[in-house]
Amino acid sequence: MNVRETALISADLPFSAGIATGHEIAALGSLLDRPKLILSGWVGLVRLLEDGRRQIVDLQIAGELTAFDIRPGATAKAAYVALTPLRLVEVGDVVDAATGQPDRFPNLAAVLRMADDDAYSRLLDQVVRVGRMLAHERIAHLALDLHRRHDRVVPSLSNAFPMPLTQEVLGDVLGLSTVHVNRTLQQMRRDGLLKTAGGSWQIPDLALLNEVASGSRPA
Amino acid sequence: MNVRETALISADLPFSAGIATGHEIAALGSLLDRPKLILSGWVGLVRLLEDGRRQIVDLQIAGELTAFDIRPGATAKAAYVALTPLRLVEVGDVVDAATGQPDRFPNLAAVLRMADDDAYSRLLDQVVRVGRMLAHERIAHLALDLHRRHDRVVPSLSNAFPMPLTQEVLGDVLGLSTVHVNRTLQQMRRDGLLKTAGGSWQIPDLALLNEVASGSRPA
DNA sequence: CGCACATTTGACGAGAATCAACTGCAGTGG
DNA sequence: CCACTGCAGTTGATTCTCGTCAAATGTGCG
Numbered sequence: 001m002n003v004r005e006t007a008l009i010s011a012d013l014p015f016s017a018g019i020a021t022g023h024e025i026a027a028l029g030s031l032l033d034r035p036k037l038i039l040s041g042w043v044g045l046v047r048l049l050e051d052g053r054r055q056i057v058d059l060q061i062a063g064e065l066t067a068f069d070i071r072p073g074a075t076a077k078a079a080y081v082a083l084t085p086l087r088l089v090e091v092g093d094v095v096d097a098a099t100g101q102p103d104r105f106p107n108l109a110a111v112l113r114m115a116d117d118d119a120y121s122r123l124l125d126q127v128v129r130v131g132r133m134l135a136h137e138r139i140a141h142l143a144l145d146l147h148r149r150h151d152r153v154v155p156s157l158s159n160a161f162p163m164p165l166t167q168e169v170l171g172d173v174l175g176l177s178t179v180h181v182n183r184t185l186q187q188m189r190r191d192g193l194l195k196t197a198g199g200s201w202q203i204p205d206l207a208l209l210n211e212v213a214s215g216s217r218p219a
Numbered sequence: 220m221n222v223r224e225t226a227l228i229s230a231d232l233p234f235s236a237g238i239a240t241g242h243e244i245a246a247l248g249s250l251l252d253r254p255k256l257i258l259s260g261w262v263g264l265v266r267l268l269e270d271g272r273r274q275i276v277d278l279q280i281a282g283e284l285t286a287f288d289i290r291p292g293a294t295a296k297a298a299y300v301a302l303t304p305l306r307l308v309e310v311g312d313v314v315d316a317a318t319g320q321p322d323r324f325p326n327l328a329a330v331l332r333m334a335d336d337d338a339y340s341r342l343l344d345q346v347v348r349v350g351r352m353l354a355h356e357r358i359a360h361l362a363l364d365l366h367r368r369h370d371r372v373v374p375s376l377s378n379a380f381p382m383p384l385t386q387e388v389l390g391d392v393l394g395l396s397t398v399h400v401n402r403t404l405q406q407m408r409r410d411g412l413l414k415t416a417g418g419s420w421q422i423p424d425l426a427l428l429n430e431v432a433s434g435s436r437p438a
Numbered sequence: 439c440g441c442a443c444a445t446t447t448g449a450c451g452a453g454a455a456t457c458a459a460c461t462g463c464a465g466t467g468g
Numbered sequence: 469c470c471a472c473t474g475c476a477g478t479t480g481a482t483t484c485t486c487g488t489c490a491a492a493t494g495t496g497c498g
Contacts, residue, residue, distance in 0.1 A: 131394030
């Protein structure tokens with residue numbers, strides 16, 4: 001990160017006020033021209049069916065960008081919804097600089113490209129998860145993804161990470177009913193695959209959970 | 220489309236030889252630097268689980284680009300596989316020109332952006348389909364998507380479009396077993412929602428199928 | 439004709455949804 | 469201080485969707 005980039009980031013940043021759970025950061029179809037960095041909390045990309053069924057297509061966590069699309073002029077293909085209370089920073093200036101003059105801000109531009117790449121890959125993961133995996137595999141697979149992403153920002157010695165979502169919201173992410181999420185989580189706790197306490201999850205055995213997620217270990 | 224763009228496209232194009240079903244156009248992880256236009260046939264973006272389960276994450280049909288990513292340097296996040304015999308044209312030159320000098324080829328650049336936008340939106344559709352829809356809804360929803368895309372290239376008076384996929388492959392797209400695809404298709408034919416004959420599907424009543432796809436009409 | 443492959447059928451079981459009720463708990467206000 | 473409220477989590481009973489296994493039928497093709 002060069003001097004110009006550092007200066008850009010350390011400029012006075014407009015902190016947005018706290019945002020309540022359920023608030024829509026960006027509406028379906030709106031222009032994604034005001035990207036934000038998530039300081040704390042989680043955002044979900046939400047699609048609704050007419051009869052009320054809900055699918056959360058992607059999750060965005062603290063340290064990641066939201067309401068952001070690397071392609072100028074892109075519109076929201078889903079609603080961006082606060083799944084928890086949020087603190088955000090507007091980073092439109094930084095992002096515009098990086099995307100508009102990539103040669104002057106090479107590292108920023110690279111970071112944005114990687115973030116975008118990651119988000120795309122995650123979307124394919126999500127299709128596989130809900131399309132072809134069993135309930136316990138979906139949970140294991142998601143837990144590993146979230147653990148990896150949290151560890152990148154806040155490395156944890158104990159393989160623990162925050163899980164502020166209710167089981168209902170989790171169901172909307174995983175394509176499962178609340179009740180089934182609950183029962184499956186219980187079974188996974190009994191099997192020593194996952195510990196869930198006080199709004200965070202812990203993975204006692206990463207290798208083991210990996211086997212479960214990949215389906216190589218039967219239920 | 221300006222003169223320069225037209226000249227670029229009408230230059231001698233290297234036709235690739237026919238490609239057989241099952242051939243891998245681009246391997247998982249490979250650099251997507253040789254985009255191709257599909258002259259005929261369908262390509263699938265394929266992800267495999269260790270135990271052999273397969274999820275087709277996206278479909279690409281004649282008239283669309285494959286092995287293409289608008290972001291320079293992007294790698295394949297799934298295997299690009301020929302789901303039918305294929306005829307392709309290499310369009311790396313055209314795409315490089317459009318992405319490298321968007322100001323000189325504004326229309327081409329716009330087309331590529333739209334194609335990319337569409338692909339992304341389709342991916343969200345796919346998550347909703349396999350995550351929250353019932354079997355007959357998934358089929359209806361996919362049929363409408365394919366109809367719309369075909370109609371854009373080859374408008375049809377009878378709401379018909381080619382369907383070269385076997386029910387097994389269709390199952391891998393929809394996250395369903397072959398048997399269940401078969402039974403569900405039969406029921407939908409009986410209900411007059413879909414006519415399937417000789418490698419093509421026909422939609423007798425678009426509005427009706429839309430209701431089914433949106434879940435507003437119960438099974 | 440015979441082969442390979444796609445579609446279809448039946449029987450059965452497993453995974454997940456649904457409905458309804460109950461528990462636990464934090465916040466609120468009397 | 470404690471009833472009251474609302475919400476998240478839990479449980480049981482039941483139903484439904486969908487998967488699996490196996491076999492049969494249909495179809496294009498060398």
